[in-house]
Amino acid sequence: MFVFCPKLFVILQHIFLIMQGLIFDIKRYAIHDGPGIRTTVFLKGCPLRCRWCHNPESQHLEPELMPQNRKLGDRTFVDNRTVGYTITPEALMKEIRKDHVFFEESGGGVTFSGGEPLLQAPFLLECLRRCKAENIHTCVDTAGAVHTPLLDEICQCTDTFLYDVKTAKEPTFKDYIGTPYSTVIDNLRRIAEAGTHIIARIPVIPGVNDSENEIDAIINLLAGIPQIHEVNLLPFHRTGADKYKRLGRTWDMGNTPNLKAEDLTSMQQRFVDAGFETKV
Ligand code: SF4
Numbered sequence: 001m002f003v004f005c006p007k008l009f010v011i012l013q014h015i016f017l018i019m020q021g022l023i024f025d026i027k028r029y030a031i032h033d034g035p036g037i038r039t040t041v042f043l044k045g046c047p048l049r050c051r052w053c054h055n056p057e058s059q060h061l062e063p064e065l066m067p068q069n070r071k072l073g074d075r076t077f078v079d080n081r082t083v084g085y086t087i088t089p090e091a092l093m094k095e096i097r098k099d100h101v102f103f104e105e106s107g108g109g110v111t112f113s114g115g116e117p118l119l120q121a122p123f124l125l126e127c128l129r130r131c132k133a134e135n136i137h138t139c140v141d142t143a144g145a146v147h148t149p150l151l152d153e154i155c156q157c158t159d160t161f162l163y164d165v166k167t168a169k170e171p172t173f174k175d176y177i178g179t180p181y182s183t184v185i186d187n188l189r190r191i192a193e194a195g196t197h198i199i200a201r202i203p204v205i206p207g208v209n210d211s212e213n214e215i216d217a218i219i220n221l222l223a224g225i226p227q228i229h230e231v232n233l234l235p236f237h238r239t240g241a242d243k244y245k246r247l248g249r250t251w252d253m254g255n256t257p258n259l260k261a262e263d264l265t266s267m268q269q270r271f272v273d274a275g276f277e278t279k280v
Contacts (some may be wrong), residue, residue, distance in 0.1 A: 020086045021123035024133050034139035036108025039099045044084045047115040048145050048178040051252040054240035057083040058115035066246050080231035089126045107138025118146040125150050128157035144187035157195035165200045167209045176208050192227040203234045219274045231276040235259035
């Protein structure tokens with residue numbers, strides 16, 4: 001039986017100079033992942049473990065089984081779907097080019113999301129370079145928790161970073177998300193200093209980062225980074241809960257209810273008052 005070993009995967013890439021990425025989905029016609037109509041490429045692997053992560057199948061840097069109950073007539077059966085597959089930059093570009101007409105019509109492009117795309121920095125950079133060479137607009141949707149010497153080059157080839165700011169308090173980060181918080185802040189500052197456009201994205205999680213204290217801390221952090229003018233508030237939702245069961249993992253958010261856009265009206269106003277263009 002073939003067993004995927006992430007370390008071996010990286011070592012083999014270096015020895016044989018095979019450039020491949022591990023992705024788990026390509027979503028077409030996305031309208032919430034940056035400007036215009038976008039093709040979102042989901043890279044697999046993330047060093048963080050946000051308790052509310054709605055893509056838990058994105059976290060491990062290896063393909064994994066995520067069984068799904070399906071119905072065929074009266075019969076129910078289990079579809080043992082494997083999540084994650086390798087792809088070369090050239091093969092990915094072929095997929096991306098299929099949507100070129102939508103990018104042109106809508107001012108859209110490609111968004112590299114995850115998981116954490118910076119975890120596969122060489123592959124990400126190669127794909128960004130190819131998109132830039134073909135004038136395709138690029139966004140990188142990142143939580144910034146990976147230190148990579150390629151970050152400056154990635155900045156040069158990226159039009160917009162969608163940068164997750166989950167909290168501005170280190171203890172909250174440690175309790176609910178993982179470590180290291182300092183890398184997230186360092187990377188945010190490095191990207192800002194490089195002059196790349198940044199939109200801050202804040203997943204609003206009841207009981208974690210929705211208190212006055214937490215929001216004040218986030219506003220103070222963002223106010224200290226003059227390159228950030230735009231904030232997206234992302235209401236918590238429970239869509240990942242079922243996936244945890246299917247992966248044999250524990251969903252730690254209990255009965256926390258979904259948030260609706262209107263629940264965030266007063267929070268949105270606080271960001272607006274602080275001078276940020278703010279969308280929910
Ligand atoms: S950073 Fe994103 S992909 Fe990683 S655990 Fe958190 S929500 Fe999931």
